[in-house]
Amino acid sequence: MSEAIRTDTAPRPVGAYPHARRVGDLLFLSGIGPRTPGSDAIPGNEYFADGRLRRYDIAAQTHSVFANVRAVLEASGARWEDLVDVTVYLTDIARDFKAYNAIWAEHFPDIDTAPCRTTLGITALPTPIAIELKCVASLAPRKD
Numbered sequence: 837m838s839e840a841i842r843t844d845t846a847p848r849p850v851g852a853y854p855h856a857r858r859v860g861d862l863l864f865l866s867g868i869g870p871r872t873p874g875s876d877a878i879p880g881n882e883y884f885a886d887g888r889l890r891r892y893d894i895a896a897q898t899h900s901v902f903a904n905v906r907a908v909l910e911a912s913g914a915r916w917e918d919l920v921d922v923t924v925y926l927t928d929i930a931r932d933f934k935a936y937n938a939i940w941a942e943h944f945p946d947i948d949t950a951p952c953r954t955t956l957g958i959t960a961l962p963t964p965i966a967i968e969l970k971c972v973a974s975l976a977p978r979k980d
């Protein structure tokens with residue numbers, strides 16, 4: 837049996853999926869991006885008059901996606917420290933890895949308690965975002 841979690845404190849899903857699903861002591865999050873809950877605005881994005889993306893700010897997006905992941909965790913009864921595995925998708929890994937990696941270290945300062953991480957460069961994401969996180973959290977008691 838599993839429980840689907842949806843929350844207004846995270847960006848609305850762009851398809852028919854929940855923000856997270858709890859299966860026993862494990863919590864699986866859907867891919868979460870940096871869109872602002874409620875408005876869909878992407879922090880730091882600037883657009884030309886015709887709507888094309890002019891520039892984006894990977895630092896602003898990275899802080900925002902972490903805040904959104906925190907919101908889903910909290911709505912699910914989990915904490916930041918419960919994250920055990922994170923897959924990070926970047927649409928321009930050559931440009932953005934360094935800045936994103938530095939912000940990651942701010943949010944996970946202790947390597948002994950940080951989640952496992954895999955970072956991938958990909959061609960595109962479904963919305964005009966540059967970073968998306970796919971996370972797994974464990975609600976089982978930890979020993980560290």
Ligand SMILES: N/C(=C\C=C\C(=O)O)C(=O)O
Pocket residue numbers: 847850851866867868869870871962963965
């Ligand atoms: N998780 C998905 C998209 C998320 C986009 C966003 O947060 O902007 C999906 O399509 O599976």
